[in-house]
Amino acid sequence: MRRRTRLTAALVAASMPLAAAGCSSSSSASSGPVTLSYALWDQTQQAGYQACADAFTAQNPDIKIKITQAAWASYWQNLTTEMTAGDAPDVFVDHVAYYPQFVADNQILDISSDVASSAVNLNQYQPGLANLWVDDGKRYGLPMDWDTEGLVYNAKSLKAAGIAPSTLSSLTWNPTDGGTFEKLIAELTVDDNGNNGLSPKFDKNHVKVYGFVPTYDDGATGQNGWGDLAAENGFSFLPQPFSTSYDYSSPALAQTIQWMASLAQKGYAPPYSKSSSLGVQTVLDSGQGAMTILGSFDVSSYTGSTAKQSYGFAELPIGPDGRKTFINDTSDAIWAGTSHPQQAWKWVEFLASPACQDLVATKGVVFPAITEASKKAETARIAEGQDITPFVQEAQASGGTLIYPISQHEDQINTEVQSQLDAVWLGQSGAAAALTTAQSAVSGYMSQP
Amino acid sequence: MADSENTAASAPRVRRRLSPGRTLAWAVLIAALVITLFPFYWMIRTALTPAADLPTDTTALWPHHATLINFERVLGLTTTAQDLAAGGSGATLDFLVSLRNSIIYAGLIAFAQTFFCAMAGYAFARLRFRGRDLLFGVFVMALMVPPIFTLLPNFALVKSLGWIGSFEGLVAPSVLMTPFAVFFLRQFFLSIPAEVEEAAALDGAGRLTQFWRVVLPMSRGPLFTIGLITAVWAWKDYLWPLLVGPDQNTRVLTAALGIFLQQSPDAAPDWTGLMAAAVLAVIPVALLLVFFGRRLVESLNFTGIK
Amino acid sequence: MAEISGPVGGVALAARNRPRGTSAGAARRRRGSGARRGDGRVAWVFLAPALLGFALFYLYPTVRGAYFSFTDYDLLSPPHSVGAANYRALWHDPLYWNALRVTLQYVVINIVSQTVLALGLAWLMFRLTRSVLIRVLLLVPWLVPNVAVGLLWLWLLDANLGFVNHLITAAGGSSQGFFTTPALAMPAIAMINTWQYTGYTALLLYAGMLQIPSSLYESARLDGAGEIRTFTRITLPLMRPILALVLIVSVIGSFQIFDTISITPTHGGPVNATRAIYYYIYQLAFTQFRMGYACAVAMTLVLILGVLTFLQMRLLRASRSDLA
Numbered sequence A: 001m002r003r004r005t006r007l008t009a010a011l012v013a014a015s016m017p018l019a020a021a022g023c024s025s026s027s028s029a030s031s032g033p034v035t036l037s038y039a040l041w042d043q044t045q046q047a048g049y050q051a052c053a054d055a056f057t058a059q060n061p062d063i064k065i066k067i068t069q070a071a072w073a074s075y076w077q078n079l080t081t082e083m084t085a086g087d088a089p090d091v092f093v094d095h096v097a098y099y100p101q102f103v104a105d106n107q108i109l110d111i112s113s114d115v116a117s118s119a120v121n122l123n124q125y126q127p128g129l130a131n132l133w134v135d136d137g138k139r140y141g142l143p144m145d146w147d148t149e150g151l152v153y154n155a156k157s158l159k160a161a162g163i164a165p166s167t168l169s170s171l172t173w174n175p176t177d178g179g180t181f182e183k184l185i186a187e188l189t190v191d192d193n194g195n196n197g198l199s200p201k202f203d204k205n206h207v208k209v210y211g212f213v214p215t216y217d218d219g220a221t222g223q224n225g226w227g228d229l230a231a232e233n234g235f236s237f238l239p240q241p242f243s244t245s246y247d248y249s250s251p252a253l254a255q256t257i258q259w260m261a262s263l264a265q266k267g268y269a270p271p272y273s274k275s276s277s278l279g280v281q282t283v284l285d286s287g288q289g290a291m292t293i294l295g296s297f298d299v300s301s302y303t304g305s306t307a308k309q310s311y312g313f314a315e316l317p318i319g320p321d322g323r324k325t326f327i328n329d330t331s332d333a334i335w336a337g338t339s340h341p342q343q344a345w346k347w348v349e350f351l352a353s354p355a356c357q358d359l360v361a362t363k364g365v366v367f368p369a370i371t372e373a374s375k376k377a378e379t380a381r382i383a384e385g386q387d388i389t390p391f392v393q394e395a396q397a398s399g400g401t402l403i404y405p406i407s408q409h410e411d412q413i414n415t416e417v418q419s420q421l422d423a424v425w426l427g428q429s430g431a432a433a434a435l436t437t438a439q440s441a442v443s444g445y446m447s448q449p
Numbered sequence B: 001m002a003d004s005e006n007t008a009a010s011a012p013r014v015r016r017r018l019s020p021g022r023t024l025a026w027a028v029l030i031a032a033l034v035i036t037l038f039p040f041y042w043m044i045r046t047a048l049t050p051a052a053d054l055p056t057d058t059t060a061l062w063p064h065h066a067t068l069i070n071f072e073r074v075l076g077l078t079t080t081a082q083d084l085a086a087g088g089s090g091a092t093l094d095f096l097v098s099l100r101n102s103i104i105y106a107g108l109i110a111f112a113q114t115f116f117c118a119m120a121g122y123a124f125a126r127l128r129f130r131g132r133d134l135l136f137g138v139f140v141m142a143l144m145v146p147p148i149f150t151l152l153p154n155f156a157l158v159k160s161l162g163w164i165g166s167f168e169g170l171v172a173p174s175v176l177m178t179p180f181a182v183f184f185l186r187q188f189f190l191s192i193p194a195e196v197e198e199a200a201a202l203d204g205a206g207r208l209t210q211f212w213r214v215v216l217p218m219s220r221g222p223l224f225t226i227g228l229i230t231a232v233w234a235w236k237d238y239l240w241p242l243l244v245g246p247d248q249n250t251r252v253l254t255a256a257l258g259i260f261l262q263q264s265p266d267a268a269p270d271w272t273g274l275m276a277a278a279v280l281a282v283i284p285v286a287l288l289l290v291f292f293g294r295r296l297v298e299s300l301n302f303t304g305i306k
Numbered sequence C: 001m002a003e004i005s006g007p008v009g010g011v012a013l014a015a016r017n018r019p020r021g022t023s024a025g026a027a028r029r030r031r032g033s034g035a036r037r038g039d040g041r042v043a044w045v046f047l048a049p050a051l052l053g054f055a056l057f058y059l060y061p062t063v064r065g066a067y068f069s070f071t072d073y074d075l076l077s078p079p080h081s082v083g084a085a086n087y088r089a090l091w092h093d094p095l096y097w098n099a100l101r102v103t104l105q106y107v108v109i110n111i112v113s114q115t116v117l118a119l120g121l122a123w124l125m126f127r128l129t130r131s132v133l134i135r136v137l138l139l140v141p142w143l144v145p146n147v148a149v150g151l152l153w154l155w156l157l158d159a160n161l162g163f164v165n166h167l168i169t170a171a172g173g174s175s176q177g178f179f180t181t182p183a184l185a186m187p188a189i190a191m192i193n194t195w196q197y198t199g200y201t202a203l204l205l206y207a208g209m210l211q212i213p214s215s216l217y218e219s220a221r222l223d224g225a226g227e228i229r230t231f232t233r234i235t236l237p238l239m240r241p242i243l244a245l246v247l248i249v250s251v252i253g254s255f256q257i258f259d260t261i262s263i264t265p266t267h268g269g270p271v272n273a274t275r276a277i278y279y280y281i282y283q284l285a286f287t288q289f290r291m292g293y294a295c296a297v298a299m300t301l302v303l304i305l306g307v308l309t310f311l312q313m314r315l316l317r318a319s320r321s322d323l324a
Helices: A003-020 A043-059 A072-082 A099-103 A112-117 A155-160 A163-168 A181-188 A225-233 A250-268 A279-285 A294-304 A339-349 A354-363 A371-383 A389-396 A409-423 A429-447 B002-013 B021-047 B070-073 B080-085 B094-128 B134-146 B147-160 B169-173 B179-191 B195-202 B207-218 B219-237 B240-244 B253-262 B271-299 C005-016 C024-032 C040-068 C085-089 C092-125 C134-143 C148-156 C163-170 C182-210 C214-222 C226-240 C240-254 C259-263 C276-284 C291-317
Strands: A034-040 A063-070 A093-094 A143-147 A149-154 A207-209 A291-296 A309-316 A328-334
Touching: A034 A043, A034 A072, A034 A339, A043 A063, A043 A250, A043 A294, A043 A339, A043 A354, A043 A389, A043 B219, A063 B179, A072 A429, A072 B253, A072 C276, A093 A099, A093 A339, A093 A371, A099 A328, A099 A409, A112 A429, A112 C259, A143 B094, A149 A155, A149 A294, A149 A389, A155 A309, A163 A309, A163 C240, A181 A225, A181 A291, A181 A309, A181 B240, A181 C240, A225 A250, A225 A409, A250 A409, A250 A429, A250 C163, A279 A291, A291 A294, A291 C005, A294 C163, A309 A389, A328 B219, A339 A354, A339 B094, A371 C276, A389 C005, A409 A429, A409 B094, A409 C134, A429 C092, B021 C092, B021 C134, B021 C148, B021 C182, B070 B080, B070 B271, B094 B134, B094 B169, B094 B179, B094 B219, B134 B179, B134 C040, B147 B169, B147 C040, B147 C276, B179 C040, B207 B219, B207 C040, B219 B253, B253 C148, B271 C134, B271 C148, C024 C085, C040 C291, C085 C276, C085 C291, C092 C134, C092 C276, C148 C163, C148 C182, C148 C259, C182 C214, C214 C226, C226 C240, C240 C291, C259 C276, C276 C291
Parallel strands: A034 A063, A034 A093
Antiparallel strands: A093 A328, A143 A328, A149 A291, A149 A309
């Protein structure tokens, strides 16, 4: 009995430091070959970053980069599970909405001193991006790429409806009657008998082509649809980053959500319960949907030789408060538990430098954050047949962009708001009621430490 | 065991006319078999469908353009460009390596655990010592502890021993014992008459010898049963191997499948690739059934009472 | 049914292995030789591995988990005690009660459908045909990892392209979004698990049926009893112990449903309809870093399972086999 207790006690003692220790940043000045693990979610970008990794290893032969990918839907859960297990990647692609929670949980490193000593030129990035990553005087990332939202439409459907593409740059929207945007959606909706949504003979129970395919599982910010429109309706999530007072019960948001839910009721959009697991793009590719809102990071999958239909792109419609789009930013974060913080910083520095971002630009998938590289990307993308001018123009329009709400408890808020919106999409609840419930839950989370 | 089967077998086997009742019964049984097996057929069918055809070719019983590309890319036999074009994300399954790992994992645990639990079960059944029944009761109470509870502390322990990413770490929590195996084997050992052991004792055999030379050889049936059930459980284990052994050299098949699912293209799940991966994951089971099916099924009949 | 198939098979078979003679009788027989007075020392040799495993991987984590349940612990900084705050919080947590409710819904649908179907299948295998091939085929789903089963059914039940919806629309109905409709999501998951475990359960029950002496069937046949009469009057009552055992152990395993839910795209949705207790605990610990609270919820699960196990013991004692 005594023998066993001693052994058990020894093992208890051995594992205590693990429980007690927060971040185990053993910064041994390790020489010798090192392999860093780097995680990202978008496999279309993987080729670009692999090119960066190869270039980096050519310059730093002792450091190899191993890139892993997990789809967005599993990326964050994967990451937090790995952090919990003490086994997270050394560097990972971080998102503006998720990083505050990592900061609060001491999971990512403050790189402000490294940035200062390496004299990284913060002005080389698109205006406004670099500051997104500063919290309480400390810096947690350097901008990696940016994106905006816009419309993608089936060019053939548009032509068949007799609409000129040039009219799309001046679409209007409001939550009451949907403006010319809803009119366009109705015109693009075609039922089995060939009647479009505006026709009195339109049969909303037998729709062949939906005019608009919403993204229903869009999290707590609705980046791919309702979030942008709500902002155009005067809604703002937070007064400023890191504030704790969300405003989900705002009528401006409720109106927007209610409008979006009404599309399915009118037969212009597929109902939530029929969402295919294959995603919005498949609906468009199979010709069952004519239009949706997408991020500029998705444009490359709609163009090129493997495209299933011929698509055109346009800016978002203009709402009561003008035209607004999320401008999103990602960065590269260093996990606090990495055993190679110096090498990790070298890799992050490289990723944020023109050397890497120029390489990424040539692949024509995303817009790198460095202004020069971004211009190169525009050229490359246009050369590949991607009409990304609407996205670029939106980014440049003054007052036309809004940033993600940055706060704590992103994961809980995401789950809660998505749940409540599910009820609205399913027709089980009105938007105002659902959002009020969401707001009280969110306030509860924000009042937690 | 064989006796009860045969005696019970003789009675209802009287050949009756094909009454409506019997026809109905057969229809139900065949329906059950179809429901059991059709999904696997559909899995294979989908795996043979090119991804581009999925939205349109949904209901035909055989794909219009059957192809092996999905298997090729899941096994890593295509280039990344080909993979992306065929609807994948560049991810592969590392089938043979994960299969090997799964076999090692399940095999190690099945053998070791059965052996150690047999020893413990024997001790609880036959040996006399203070607090025996109390200790056994405590063991059984461990049955009620939900694995999620022990997951994290076990992980912390394995990590502090430096066993993350090694087979030692993978098998650690299960290789020594599980409560039900101890329970099951103790019940069995209680049921065998003690005369044989007593005879051996009179010949001068100590407890260990009795166990090793006399009892164990007699217990092949239940030992095989418990080993089998343990092996199947370990074969299917998902969360623990995923946490402790995500790297290639210790990744088991279930974890590989889970990781492959996570590595789907960002836009939509790679169904044809997933089904191809699932087919590969089922093949070992199918082979097992072909070679050991009868043994497997009959071991579940085991009553263990002599 | 049991996400952990071990306990079902193990304890089920253990029940059938219940000693015929009493252990007291055996002990009396054993007390003959003086050399066997106390096995204390050699018992250590036999027990050492299992005891080590028990202490390290069951006792220690349980104690630690219980301790964490009274703390606020995010796994990254040392835990600090908060008394019973976690337990108070879960009492007021709608997601907690939701988790219990949807878990209960799952358990009821899964266990009832599985047991009924398994009984029927076992009876068919017992009376109609003793074919080994059929039994092997029925066992296939049980042997397939839950991850693969979940993926397969996710695809079969897809709202637009799934084969099940194809059958439904061909029969005149409208296609269902199984995983996006709150009322259907959990029942769908329950039936997936029924599909996976019915064959296995049927084989266990079949083995129980083999224990019934054929003489009883002979006399029933001579009395002119039909199939249904024979089943309800002879087989079912005599199977009470094995049935009770299989049932209750499956319930305990059923409570721990996790793998299938973790694969569905809604991660516990829609509208929390599939956020079962196990999955909720996992999310609390691994995505929200709320280990202390997660342990408190897990403790309540231990309590619930304890009550169920206690009921199991009671029911088992109450249904002593009429054959013994």
